[in-house]
Amino acid sequence: MENITLAYGEATAIDGLSVTVEDGESLVLLGKSGCGKTSTMRCVAGLETPTRGRITIGDTVVFDSERGIRMAPNKRNVGMVFQSYAVWPHRTIFQNVAFPLQQQRLPKAEIRERVAEVLELVGLTDYAERGASLLSGGQMQRVALARSLVMRPSVLLLDEPLSNLDARLRDRLRVELRDIQQRLGLTCVYVTHDQSEALALADRIALMQGGRIVQIDRPERIYDAPSSAAIADFLGVSNIFPCDPGTTAPTGATATGTTTFRLTGHATEVTSAAPTPAGALTAPRACIRPEDIQLTPEPLTGANTWPGRVDVVSFQGSYVRYRVALKDGPDLDAIVPRRGTSLLGVGEPVWATADPAAIQVLPAEVTA
Ligand SMILES: Nc1ncnc2c1ncn2[C@@H]1O[C@H](COP(=O)(O)OP(=O)(O)OP(=O)(O)O)[C@@H](O)[C@H]1O
Ligand SMILES: [Mg+2]
Missing domain, CATH: 3.40.50.300 (P-loop containing nucleotide triphosphate hydrolases)
Structure with missing residues (x-):
């Protein structure tokens, strides 16, 4: 055609x-x-x-x-x-x-x-x-x-x-x-x-x-x-958050090649190791697959560790789907393999974490 x-x-x-x-x-x-x-x-x-x-x-x-x-x-x-x-x-x-x-x-x-x-x-x-x-x-x-x-x-x-x-x-x-x-x-x-x-x-x-x-x-x-981000959304990436544009500028990049930015309207900071495409600088969206979120009841420190509370637990057989309300941030979707883990309960405090390599900063839409 x-x-x-x-x-x-x-x-x-x-x-x-x-x-x-x-x-x-x-x-x-x-x-x-x-x-x-x-x-x-x-x-x-x-x-x-x-x-x-x-x-x-x-x-x-x-x-x-x-x-x-x-x-x-x-x-x-x-x-x-x-x-x-x-x-x-x-x-x-x-x-x-x-x-x-x-x-x-x-x-x-x-x-x-x-x-x-x-x-x-x-x-x-x-x-x-x-x-x-x-x-x-x-x-x-x-x-x-x-x-x-x-x-x-x-x-x-x-x-x-x-x-x-x-x-x-x-x-x-x-x-x-x-x-x-x-x-x-x-x-x-x-x-x-x-x-x-x-x-x-x-x-x-x-x-x-x-x-x-x-x-x-x-x-x-x-x-x-x-x-x-519109395409990511279509492919099941359920964690998509607008970021403050200024914080994603390449000048924010550190010596380790990561970029830290803040989610719009929240105190939550997110660190990404993935290169930020040019189009993402005006309307950036942080995109995190639910499979790339780990949850633990133990307190954590360091980049991309966010305290929160379990809001919804949905048992799916081989995996469990959680919704976590972050303390200073948005709700987060997490998919955790069932094997070898005990189920977290609703209301339980948890720490969510994600590898900076798994976080993409994408433009909201692309115009062909
Ligand atoms: N016979 C028609 N007369 C007027 N508008 C039409 C006609 N057929 C489709 N459209 C419009 O053209 C656009 C594309 O429609 P199309 O049927 O190709 O969409 P689609 O991607 O197949 O959607 P869906 O997933 O719902 O099947 C839509 O905005 C629709 O309203
Ligand atoms: Mg059709």
């Missing part, structure tokens, strides 16, 4: 978006509701006509506003799986999956072979003759996936395909989808607003905000180095 803009009347849904998806790559579009994810997919599929820009699939230009090219959706060889199942309830699974091939008037034997192949792939071989209305949500979504795969699309577009399913099924199908994508070398664009789904399914993640891509990188790179 090159410089794609899409406006619905006055409103701009996509704002000069450019991105290249490599052959066999799984690109995940991640972003808040209304940021333009579905609109982007609809442009690729040809269901929406961009105001401006060019879209190329393989060697074929499917849309070019300047040259007046607009290939019909059914000519683009794009597969689509959406949130709603879009499965015909009164047909069998075989009929559902075979439908697009019958439209192409392929020989019956070839249709049978190709349908069997994809049903095997999605684990529905034994269900071929079953009526689609008797399926569970997870099975229906597999049928929708099979129906897209049977076309052998050049690009597969998946728009929140798992969001109607319960958490456990979602977890399992996520791994199955990734497995199928990698085994077939499918080129995929996957839309979600669920960060763990994005991290699990992506070769690269594109973070969208206001119809633009504000950061694009491999999942581990985005996780380790989000370029703004």
Whole structure:
């Protein structure tokens, strides 16, 4: 996609978006509701006509506003799986999956072979003759996936395909989808607003905000180095605090390479060893992952040791989630592994601490 803009009347849904998806790559579009994810997919599929820009699939230009090219959706060889199942309830699974091939008037034997192949792939071989209305949500979504795969699309577009399913099924199908994508070398664009789904399914993640891509990188790179507090927030960094701008200036850096700054409206000081990006100097935010906070009932001294009191204890099985009200500061979220520790009680005094290397100072937002 090159410089794609899409406006619905006055409103701009996509704002000069450019991105290249490599052959066999799984690109995940991640972003808040209304940021333009579905609109982007609809442009690729040809269901929406961009105001401006060019879209190329393989060697074929499917849309070019300047040259007046607009290939019909059914000519683009794009597969689509959406949130709603879009499965015909009164047909069998075989009929559902075979439908697009019958439209192409392929020989019956070839249709049978190709349908069997994809049903095997999605684990529905034994269900071929079953009526689609008797399926569970997870099975229906597999049928929708099979129906897209049977076309052998050049690009597969998946728009929140798992969001109607319960958490456990979602977890399992996520791994199955990734497995199928990698085994077939499918080129995929996957839309979600669920960060763990994005991290699990992506070769690269594109973070969208206001119809633009504000950061694009491999999942581990985005996780380790989000370029703004808004992105960090999206990736589950629940401790995000505005800082007094003056205190983050590079002149505050000490010989050890750390920078100390004060949280706005509090006496709490925080020391970071991570380099402060230029954009963070005007609206700095201290970002600390809850996993990077340690809690101890013993008094501590030194940098990044904050006294407080346990406010909320939420037992999660392998870990415990605490909310701690800092004595001279904001509330802090901490995730502590369960193993080898005894549970802290509500109201108990604690000291929270964090390694300066785990603290990032980021700009509130980035404007691409
Ligand atoms: N048919 C339409 N007419 C007018 N505005 C629209 C239309 N479709 C989408 N929009 C607007 O365009 C913007 C982007 O919408 P889009 O559906 O692409 O968001 P999204 O990222 O997919 O959100 P969600 O996560 O909620 O599905 C939104 O502000 C939305 O209100
Ligand atoms: Mg959407």
